[in-house]
Amino acid sequence: xxxxxxxxxxxxxxxxxxxxxxxxxxxxxxxxxxxxxxxxxxxxxxxxxxxxxxxxxxxxxxxxxxxxxxxxxxxxxxxxxxxxxxxxxxxxxxxxxxxxxxxxxxxxxxxxxxxxxxxxxxxxxxxxxxxxxxxxxxxxxxxxxxxxxxxxxxxxxxxxxxxxxxxxxxxxxxxxxxxxxxxxxxxxxxxxxxxxxxxxxxxxxxxxxxxxxxxxxxxxxxxxxxxxxxxxxxxxxxxxxxxxxxxxxxxxxxxxxxxxxxxxxxxxxxxxxxxxxxxxxxxxxxxxxxxxxxxxxxxxxxxxxxxxxxxxxxxxxxxxxxxxxxxxxxxxxxxxxxxxxxxxxxxxxxxxxxxxxxxxxxxxxxx
Amino acid sequence: xxxxxxxxxxxxxxxxxxxxxxxxxxxxxxxxxxxxxxxxxxxxxxxxxxxxxxxxxxxxxxxxxxxxxxxxxxxxxxxxxxxxxxxxxxxxxxxxxxxxxxxxxxxxxxxxxxxxxxxxxxxxxxxxxxxxxxxxxxxxxxxxxxxxxxxxxxxxxxxxxxxxxxxxxxxxxxxxxxxxxxxxxxxxxxxxxxxxxxxxxxxxxxxxxxxxxxxxxxxxxxxxxxxxxxxxxxxxxxxxxxxxxxxxxxxxxxxxxxxxxx
Numbered sequence: 001x002x003x004x005x006x007x008x009x010x011x012x013x014x015x016x017x018x019x020x021x022x023x024x025x026x027x028x029x030x031x032x033x034x035x036x037x038x039x040x041x042x043x044x045x046x047x048x049x050x051x052x053x054x055x056x057x058x059x060x061x062x063x064x065x066x067x068x069x070x071x072x073x074x075x076x077x078x079x080x081x082x083x084x085x086x087x088x089x090x091x092x093x094x095x096x097x098x099x100x101x102x103x104x105x106x107x108x109x110x111x112x113x114x115x116x117x118x119x120x121x122x123x124x125x126x127x128x129x130x131x132x133x134x135x136x137x138x139x140x141x142x143x144x145x146x147x148x149x150x151x152x153x154x155x156x157x158x159x160x161x162x163x164x165x166x167x168x169x170x171x172x173x174x175x176x177x178x179x180x181x182x183x184x185x186x187x188x189x190x191x192x193x194x195x196x197x198x199x200x201x202x203x204x205x206x207x208x209x210x211x212x213x214x215x216x217x218x219x220x221x222x223x224x225x226x227x228x229x230x231x232x233x234x235x236x237x238x239x240x241x242x243x244x245x246x247x248x249x250x251x252x253x254x255x256x257x258x259x260x261x262x263x264x265x266x267x268x269x270x271x272x273x274x275x276x277x278x279x280x281x282x283x284x285x286x287x288x289x290x291x292x293x294x295x296x297x298x299x300x301x302x303x304x305x306x307x308x309x310x311x312x313x314x315x316x317x318x319x320x321x322x323x324x325x326x327x328x329x330x331x332x333x334x335x336x337x338x339x340x341x342x343x344x345x346x347x348x349x350x351x352x353x354x355x356x357x358x359x360x361x362x363x364x365x366x367x
Numbered sequence: 368x369x370x371x372x373x374x375x376x377x378x379x380x381x382x383x384x385x386x387x388x389x390x391x392x393x394x395x396x397x398x399x400x401x402x403x404x405x406x407x408x409x410x411x412x413x414x415x416x417x418x419x420x421x422x423x424x425x426x427x428x429x430x431x432x433x434x435x436x437x438x439x440x441x442x443x444x445x446x447x448x449x450x451x452x453x454x455x456x457x458x459x460x461x462x463x464x465x466x467x468x469x470x471x472x473x474x475x476x477x478x479x480x481x482x483x484x485x486x487x488x489x490x491x492x493x494x495x496x497x498x499x500x501x502x503x504x505x506x507x508x509x510x511x512x513x514x515x516x517x518x519x520x521x522x523x524x525x526x527x528x529x530x531x532x533x534x535x536x537x538x539x540x541x542x543x544x545x546x547x548x549x550x551x552x553x554x555x556x557x558x559x560x561x562x563x564x565x566x567x568x569x570x571x572x573x574x575x576x577x578x579x580x581x582x583x584x585x586x587x588x589x590x591x592x593x594x595x596x597x598x599x600x601x602x603x604x605x606x607x608x609x610x611x612x613x614x615x616x617x618x619x620x621x622x623x624x625x626x627x628x629x
Contacts, residue, residue, distance in 0.1 A: 233461035240421050240534075241475050242450035 005031045014043035020050030023058030031058075035065050044069045049079030059091045120328075127324045131254070134246040149252035150259075157218040157253075158260025162267060165213050169268040172209055173201055173275025181283040190284045194294040197276030203303045206268040208355055211314035214261060215347040219322035222253055223343035226326025227336045235327075245327075254319040261318075262311035269307065306367060310358055314351050321347040372399040374532060374564050375420060380429035382415055389415050390426070391588035402558060402565040402578050407585030408606060413568045414458075414536060416585065420566070421455055421534055422446060434531070451479060453532040454525030458540065460517040462509040468495070468520045469505035472527050479528070494523040498553065515546045526557070533557075535567035539574055547571060551578045576620050584610075 005027055007018040015038065023031065046066070051058075069075045080088075138145050180196045226249055229235050235245050273295070280286040325343035329335050375397040382390040389412035397403045405413045418424040419431055422438055431438045434452055436445050462471045472491045476482065482490075495505055498519040509517060518538065525533060538554070539547035555578050558565055569575060575582065576596065584592040584599060584607060592602035600611055610616070 229464075232464065233457045233459065234463055236418075236423050237455065237457060237461040237463070239423055240450060240453070240455040241478075242447045243474075243478065 015041040017046040022053040024055045025057045044075045047079045146252045153256030166271045169271040170275035173272035174279040177276040177279030198299040201272035207310040210268045211351040219318045219347045222322030223326040223340045227329030250323045257315040257319040258312045261315035318347045376432040378430045380426040395583040401580040404579035404582035411585040454530040455534045458536040460521035498523045539571045
C-alpha cells in the first residue's frame with residue numbers, strides 16, 4: 001500500500017509522478033517522506049488519475065511540492081477531476097501570508113520592561129495627583145465623603161483581621177523570647193528578655209507584621225475588587241454617571257486603612273508582648289508580674305509612638321498601591337491575577353523600604 | 368423628527384493607541400430625537416468613538432460637542448451636568464455587582480436628587496415595569512439574572528435620571544431574536560414616550576433596517592457613509608458592499624431592486 005501512494009518514473013529529461021490511493025490526513029506523513037526523495041528534473045508530469053480520496057491536507061501537500069518543483073522545472077498536472085480542481089482552488093483562495101512569529105529579542109524585552117517600569121511610576125504619580133485632588137475636594141465639601149463605605153472597609157480590613165494579626169503577633173513574640181532566652185541565659189541576663197521583646201515588638205515588629213498581613217489580606221482584595229469592577233465596566237458606568245471612582249472607591253479604602261492600621265498595630269503590640277511573656281515564663285521562669293514590672297521600667301513611651309507613627313504611612317502605601325494596581329487591570333482575567341500579585345509584592349516591598357527609611361531617620365534624630 | 372437640532376457633533380476626531388491609528392478625521396452629527404446607529408466592522412473604533420462622546424476617552428485631536436458643550440477641556444461642573452443628561456447602556460450591562468437591581472436603578476437618584484425614599488421606590492418600580500421586567504427582579508443581584516434581563520435592568524438604570532440622551536453599546540447582542548426585536552420595539556417606544564435621542568452601536572441588521580433613522584458607517588478610520596439607509600446604500604465602499612449588498616441581506620430585506628436603482 002505504501003508504494004501505491006506515490007510512484008515515479010525517471011528518464012533523461014523528465015520525471016513522471018503518479019499519485020494514487022488516499023491522499024488524506026492519515027497518509028500525508030508517509031507521502032511526504034517519499035516526496036522528499038524525488039530527484040530533481042527539468043520537467044515534471046504529475047498525474048492524479050489514481051487518487052481515490054483527497055482532503056485539504058492532501059491538497060496542501062500537493063501545493064507545497066508543486067511550488068517546490070516549479071522553482072526548478074516546468075510542472076504539468078494531469079488526471080485530476082473537476083471536484084479536485086475546485087477543492088484546489090478553494091484551498092488556494094483561503095491561504096494567508098505566513099503568520100509572522102512574535103518577535104522577542106533580549107534587548108527589546110529589557111527596553112520594554114524598563115519603559116514599563118517608568119510608565120508605571122508615571123501612572124502612579126498621576127494616580128496620587130488625582131487622589132489628592134479628590135482629597136482636597138472632599139476636605140472642602142466634607143459632605144461628599146463616603147462615610148458608609150469607609151466604615152464598611154474599617155470593618156472588613158480592620159476588625160475582621162484581628163484574629164490573624166493577633167495570632168501572628170503572639171507567635172512572633174514567643175519565637176523572639178525563646179530565641180533570646182537561650183542567648184541571654186548564657187550571661188545570666190535573663191531579665192533583659194523583657195527589653196528585647198518589648199522594644200523590638202513595639203518599635204519594629206508590631207507595625208511590620210501588621211502591615212505585611214494587611215498588605216496580603218486587604219491590599220490584594222482592593223486590587224481584585226477594583227480590577228473586577230474594571231473588567232465588568234462598572235468603573236466606566238460610574239464615570240458616566242458622574243460618580244468619581246476616586247471618591248467612591250479609593251478614598252474610603254485609604255481612609256479606612258489609615259484609621260484601622262494603627263489600631264491593629266496597638267493590638268499586635270499587646271499580643272506580641274503577651275507571646276513574649278508566655279515564653280519568658282516557660283523558658284526563664286520570669287513571672288508575668290516581674291515581666292510587666294520590668295516592662296514599665298524599660299519601655300519608654302517614645303518607642304510606642306515611633307511604632308505608631310508608621311501605621312498611617314504603611315496604610316497609605318498599602319491602600320494606594322492596591323487601588324492603583326486595580327485600576328491598571330485591563331479587560332482580561334489574566335491581567336487581574338498579574339496585577340493582584342504585583343500589588344502584594346509592591347506593597348510589601350514598599351512597607352519594608354519605608355520601614356528602613358524610618359529607621360534611618362529615627363537613628364539620625366537620636367530617637 | 369420634529370426639530371433639526373444637532374445634539375452631538377463630532378468633528379475631525381483623531382484617535383491613536385500607541386502607533387495604531389483608530390480614527391483619522393472622523394466627523395458626524397446626531398440630531399435631536401433620532402435613533403442614530405454607529406456601524407462598522409470590529410476594530411473600526413465604534414466603541415472608542417462612543418467612549419469619546421461620553422467622556423471615558425479623550426481623542427488625540429478633533430472636537431466632540433454634546434448638547435452644546437465642547438468636551439475638550441470641559442469644566443467639572445459642565446461635565447457633571449452632562450453626565451446627568453445622559454444614560455449609558457454598556458454592552459454587558461455593567462450593573463454594580465454589589466447592589467440589587469433596584470439599588471442599581473436607584474443609585475443616581477439617591478446621589479443626585481433629594482426626592483423621598485417613597486418616591487424613589489415608586490420611580491424604580493416604574494422603570495422596572497417600563498423595561499418589561501417583573502417586580503421581584505428588583506431584589507435580585509445582577510449575578511442572578513439572565514443576559515437579556517441584565518440588558519433590560521441596565522436600560523432601566525440608564526433611564527433612571529430621565530436622560531435626554533441614551534447611549535447603547537450593542538443593545539441586542541447576546542439576545543435571542545425575539546428578545547432582540549422586543550428590545551428594538553422598546554427603544555422606539557421609549558423614544559416616542561420620552562422624546563429622547565438614541566445613539567447605538569449595532570451590528571444587528573434587523574435593528575438597522577427597522578428602527579435606526581440615520582447611521583454612520585465607520586471603516587478605514589473614517590466615516591465612509593452617513594445618513595439614512597437609502598443614503599448609505601449609495602456608497603460603493605467595500606464594507607458597505609459586503610455588509611448590505613450580499614445575497615442574504617438583499618433577499619431578506621428586499622433590497623434587490625433598491626440597491627441597483629439608487
